[in-house]
Amino acid sequence: MSTRQTHHLRVPLLRVLIATYRTQGQRSTDFAFVPEGELVTLAYVCDRDRGNPDGGCGCTRGFADVSSHKVTTTAVVVEQVMTRDDYLRRLRASALDTGLLKPGEDHTDVDDQADELLDLAAGLPIGTVVERRGDLLQVRQWPPRPRACPGFPVKRGQR
Ligand SMILES: [Zn+2]
Numbered sequence: 001m002s003t004r005q006t007h008h009l010r011v012p013l014l015r016v017l018i019a020t021y022r023t024q025g026q027r028s029t030d031f032a033f034v035p036e037g038e039l040v041t042l043a044y045v046c047d048r049d050r051g052n053p054d055g056g057c058g059c060t061r062g063f064a065d066v067s068s069h070k071v072t073t074t075a076v077v078v079e080q081v082m083t084r085d086d087y088l089r090r091l092r093a094s095a096l097d098t099g100l101l102k103p104g105e106d107h108t109d110v111d112d113q114a115d116e117l118l119d120l121a122a123g124l125p126i127g128t129v130v131e132r133r134g135d136l137l138q139v140r141q142w143p144p145r146p147r148a149c150p151g152f153p154v155k156r157g158q159r
Pocket residue numbers: 044045046047048049057058059060
């Protein structure tokens with residue numbers, strides 16, 4: 001009889017968007033001021049660039065780092081150990097930090113946008129690079145196909 005114990009750890013995994021350098025430069029208007037791996041949300045869109053994804057400001061194609069608020073044009077879907085509540089908290093904190101949200105103010109809009117991002121990420125394979133064109137988020141690059149296991153090469157007649 002086995003005495004080995006199995007531990008069933010339930011780890012909350014959430015598909016989220018983080019900054020990536022992958023595919024940077026594919027568009028002439030690309031930029032990446034966010035270190036790879038930082039959690040990002042949609043950058044706030046200013047009046048000047050509204051409706052123009054290739055505008056001079058860049059906000060309409062930008063994903064903003066929730067901590068530094070720096071911006072990048074490329075994000076990738078990953079799975080992180082995080083609950084939806086953790087995620088909402090981080091995005092609310094970010095909105096408070098940038099002044100988009102005032103202390104005590106209703107954060108429904110921030111939560112709705114966060115849920116939209118979560119829905120998008122949940123529907124994409126891990127490793128998918130996404131870009132933003134104004135209100136539209138689209139796939140820029142699908143993840144590489146998993147390679148088939150080559151197996152162990154056994155040469156015939158050599159044993
Ligand atoms: Zn702008």
